[in-house]
Amino acid sequence: MERSEILKQFEPANENMLNILHALQNNNSQNYLSEEDIKIAANYLNTTYSHIYGVVTYYTMFSLKPRGKYIIRVCNSPVCNMENSTKVIEEIKRFLSIEVGETTDDKRFTLELSECLGRCGKAPGMMINEDVIGNLDNVDFKSIFENYN
């Protein structure tokens, strides 16, 4: 979608800033906010580039680097950590051959860590884009990742 189409969905008011940025990020084929995205948002909201940059760098859900089609967010909060999320992270790293913060060569997956997902009952857990997946202690990651193409 054209960026101007996205902006049209929101009033140019400061309280819409985060929604606008999310929409622009989702619209970006590389799942991040390019400088062009930021400039367009700033112009639309009649604020400054440096201000939007400050907001984007403040929130971890925004990325300034191009990312994969699917963002894996492994929960690393205390409960998941106690249920051995460290091992989960290591396994995903090994399986996808990437470090945390990196993107696979085929641009499919980016691995990130997250604060609590609110699914402590199914710890350790993770999100792949909008899907929450729990009970990761003994799963076959291949079968999970196969569903995301």
Place this chain on the structure above:
Amino acid sequence: MIDGINLIVKRGKTILDIATENGIYIPNLCHHPDLVPSGNCRMCMVEVEGMRGQIIACKTPVEDGMIIRTESQEISLIRQTTLELIHANHTQDCTNCYKNNQCKLQEVTAYVGVDEKRLNSLRRTKPIIEEDGSNPFFTLDHNKCIMCGICIRTCDEVQGTNALDYGYRGFETVVSTFGNRPIKESVCESCGECVVRCPVGALYPKEEKLPTREIKSVCVYCGVGCNIYFGIRDNKLVSAKGDKNSIVNKGRLCVKGRFGYKFVNHPERLTKPLIKKNGEFVESKWDEALDLVAKKFSVSKGNKFATLSSAKIPNEDNYVIQKFTRAVMGTNTIDHCARLCHAPTVAGLVQSFGSGAMTNSIDEFTNASTIFSIGSNTTAAHPIIGLHIKEAKRRGAKIIVANPKEIDLCRFADIHLQQLPGTDVVLLMGMMKVVVDENLEDSEFIKERCENYDEFIKSLNEFDLDTCEKITRVPKEKIIEAARSYATNKPSSLVFAMGITQHSHGTDNVLAISNLAQLTGSVGKESSGVNPLRGQNNVQGACDLGALPNVYPGYQKVTAPEVQEKFEKYWEVKLNPDNGLTHTEIFDQIEKGQIKSLYQVGENPVLSEADANHVKKALDKLDFFVVQDIFLTETAKYADVILPATSFAEKDGTFTNTERRVQRVRKLVEPPGEAKDDWWITCEIAKRLGGSGFNYNTAEDIMNEINEVTPIYGGIKYDRIDEVGLQWPCPDENHPGTKFLHKDRFSRQGGKGKFFPLTYKASVELPDKEYPLILTTDRSLYHFHTSTMSRRVKGLESLNKEELLLINPRDANQMNLKNGEFVTVKSRRGTVRVKTNITEICPKGVVSLTFHFHETPTNELTICAIDPVSKIPETKVCAIKVEKIDHK
């Protein structure tokens, strides 16, 4: 009541303000009197009886009966803990810090105290962030930053540039540019306002030394006339600080004002007279050079002689130079660069109002409700007036910008009218048509104070809005909106500059402006008037003091017999009754062989005059050419004798700024080598030619003479302008000066303003098939005029080191141009080579260049089509073509 002291205070102030005013110390770090309180350092906590917990003194307004305690055990504990947290993230290397002993953190720490033990437990091993030293004038050291946000707020509230903001979060928080890039690559304008306000050593100036003394003087760049305290150490200028008490700049400075003084110490300064012998300049003694000049000048008196004076030198020097030209050389042919900038303003406004200067004062802009800026790149050419306009905007004023380009000021504009270059009369007349059609005119004002209205109204018929839209390319809705705003949202102030004047119909443009102001009654009132922004630091003064071919000092007409008689009596000499030649005509007459000798002070026409190749040819033809300057300029290379003059920093005198304010310039350092004051040099030449009345000892002697022969300067005495300058007219020693002109009556004969009927005259050279683009000229914030001074300041040079041709992407695509590639720009008169900057700033069909760079002599392209009334050349519009350079 604060700490048991009863205080009677004004409502609206904060607790911190009141405490500070009354000598009660409340520690604070993020507060700055120029900025809106942000309350983020949490140091100024106080307790107020009846209010829960601690409150922030810098953000809380005082109220009746408040009982305030600035100290308690609890307050101390909070302050101490907060301070320890700040210290924990702050480099503890005070002895190695620029701000040592002037640091606010040290001051607060000394008062609040920290517990070393606790501090050590809080301190974490933070990786050292590399300093950002990219800016040539200052460094940003994140490790010393205390996150007070003063720099961020300054950049927003004072400067309106917003180069900085907080970035990242938690421990990683830093003051960051967009993309966290080096400051030099950001939108930062290097004004240094943040550096001045940084309470610690996180932002500190480079290459600045602590001065041993400071002397107040006036900036030498643009016509705003900012007051600066220059720091001096070892006969060198080492620092510059805006004068907070100055009504002109209120302590603020732009990049040129704050850092641009460094040319004074430049090794290329001329230090000895130079005489050209066998094509080479040879150093000589003063006597030899002056004798030679006098000998050569003695054979070319009268019509064979011309003087080009300078808008850079003080009033006193200009007075002496015009006196020399008139009284000794017997000619009125003296002119200066005002011819190339505001000649139409003087010609036009004298006809309509009676006086060709800014009608308001600079500080009146802030209270205007509408500011209409047309043909002025205010933030680049007059940055401090730009700040006043931005301040007006923050106070709710409507800003209308009319400019063919999307200049920086457009960011603050409510309406941007993007007219085609050269169509200003149509745009303005269109606006007036709206005013009249919608009955928004000020009938009473027109009836009481103006004449020739009916004639003018008839001429409006030609300008129906559809025609206006077609010619100017401004949508008529925008013309209507702008007209309504200007006519109804009063007080309305109009600002203009070269975009109006540098046209073959420049005087018409100015008359259109005066028509609009009269029509809406927006002149002769506080914060409401017509304000031409003068370019050079003393261009107003050079005009006032008669460095013009048709007037003596104080705009007294050369052709008026009673005036001639007055000056003949005073100067004890017979004077020439005929008007002299103008700047542009001088070069024509040199080429025709009529003028044989030229005496030129502080000008560089080889770069500044339109159709510069014509100027070069003319200079080659001169029998004798004397240049008096501080550097060996491009023009000086053509001279037979070069006389080294003192710069503004080495002499006493006065500059008159754009708001007619005569301000003291003071000698700060000794001149380099044998450089001499301009007035001294001219007097020595005059004396050798038998001139009498050239025995001055000081610049003040000259001012005393000016007082006697120049009514508008009658009461301007050095002792009166020691602190604050006076605005002319100031006829006698008891007169307080004139804040705004034309109150109650216009200074024009008869006291009435005059409307002028106008028609549209197209620019002389319009684009055609062969030369399809319009070239317009502009200015850069970082340089001044032909950059004789600014390019000798290393930092300014590094911020803007080459000319760039601004060109619209659509035009660039058509020619398959890449950003940054070299192209040739050709007009019918010349060719230059320049890099491209592809940008939306220029509309399609219009390209833009400055004339700051001798490597790209833009004025070899421009056309010398002159305005018939004011003789200004049309440097704002000519037709050019851009050609890709074929590398094969």
